[in-house]
Amino acid sequence: MISVTEAQQLIIQKAKLLDTFTLNLEDAFGYFLAEDLTAPINLPSFRQSAMDGYAFIHTDKTELKVVGQVQAGDTQIPDLKKGEAIRIFTGAPVPDAADTVVIQEHTTRNGDQLILDKLPHKEANVRPIGEQITAGTYVLKTGHQINEASLGFMAGLGFTKIEVYRKPSVTILTTGNELQKPGTPLKPNHIYESNGIMLKSALGRIGITKVQNLKAQDTLEATKKAVKNALQQSDVLLVSGGISVGDYDFVQEALLSNGVKEHFYKVNQKPGKPLWFGTSEEKSIFGLPGNPASSLTAFYVYVLPHLRSRMGSLLPFLNERKAELTEDITNKIGKTLFLKAGVADTKITAYTGQASSMLNTYALSNALLVVPETETDLKAGDVVNYMDLSF
Numbered sequence: 001m002i003s004v005t006e007a008q009q010l011i012i013q014k015a016k017l018l019d020t021f022t023l024n025l026e027d028a029f030g031y032f033l034a035e036d037l038t039a040p041i042n043l044p045s046f047r048q049s050a051m052d053g054y055a056f057i058h059t060d061k062t063e064l065k066v067v068g069q070v071q072a073g074d075t076q077i078p079d080l081k082k083g084e085a086i087r088i089f090t091g092a093p094v095p096d097a098a099d100t101v102v103i104q105e106h107t108t109r110n111g112d113q114l115i116l117d118k119l120p121h122k123e124a125n126v127r128p129i130g131e132q133i134t135a136g137t138y139v140l141k142t143g144h145q146i147n148e149a150s151l152g153f154m155a156g157l158g159f160t161k162i163e164v165y166r167k168p169s170v171t172i173l174t175t176g177n178e179l180q181k182p183g184t185p186l187k188p189n190h191i192y193e194s195n196g197i198m199l200k201s202a203l204g205r206i207g208i209t210k211v212q213n214l215k216a217q218d219t220l221e222a223t224k225k226a227v228k229n230a231l232q233q234s235d236v237l238l239v240s241g242g243i244s245v246g247d248y249d250f251v252q253e254a255l256l257s258n259g260v261k262e263h264f265y266k267v268n269q270k271p272g273k274p275l276w277f278g279t280s281e282e283k284s285i286f287g288l289p290g291n292p293a294s295s296l297t298a299f300y301v302y303v304l305p306h307l308r309s310r311m312g313s314l315l316p317f318l319n320e321r322k323a324e325l326t327e328d329i330t331n332k333i334g335k336t337l338f339l340k341a342g343v344a345d346t347k348i349t350a351y352t353g354q355a356s357s358m359l360n361t362y363a364l365s366n367a368l369l370v371v372p373e374t375e376t377d378l379k380a381g382d383v384v385n386y387m388d389l390s391f
Contacts, residue, residue: 241290
């Protein structure tokens, strides 16, 4: 059994980058850049007016003559002399001779006569060439996750295609003869299968949509065959259940018989101690606990950062933040605890119902409160770390 820190180090060390491909910019949201981008042009590429108003050559005079107009997109720009002004609109090119734009709210106009009610400082409201970025400088670097702002930024520089890391295909393999598909009358001593839809949705939150759900019967041969098929079809295999030490837990043997190399089995934590991780060439395999809350915790703490790392992220783990405890917490078992919790303002409260089978409190949680294995007693008012689930 290894510590949480050791397990997290291993899942990053063994995260091989997926291959890259060229993608249309309009389809790139959520992907990670696989290249450093440099600006092909200055932005803006010409001097722009930052406001609606009047362009002029700065002077102490407060009365000017309006001699023309320019709007965004115009290519013919009127000439301008001292003592003259040109009506101008936001984003329009500033005439070469002009060095200042006065906003229209600070003027009074009567025909072609313009009175400056408030004289701006020289160069006011003029965006210089390259104010945002200059040609040849870095725009975004490898590992940047593309968001709506970076899409707009790249489009403004004229990019139409970029190189990104591929997202993985994933198979979720559930085991357990007691599991039954929702929507059918529940048989005696059965439970509805919930981990499949839960894990698929969690994958969707990090942009992975090529996901298939498979079911294996609780026999060694059926599990071995299901594992073999999944490894042939997907980059990543998440096995739900069957990884503990019961008489009908065949997952570990099935994985090893299919040539998967084990990197660790069991982590000193609660919930989710019976966690298995291995690789097979370019494939990643996690054996997750069957209990739903344990499975989801293992996903957040290990699977998510491993997948994000393979997708090119330089910051793969969920954000850790700090908050003040509202109640005492005792940890007498010498394990790292991941507690379902709620954060409001600067306070954090661990919910009741921490059992590994319980999703009712998980559904309300926006945080995983982390109690290190070395901490035995935390008091109300202590500042603690938590993993932010609002990602």
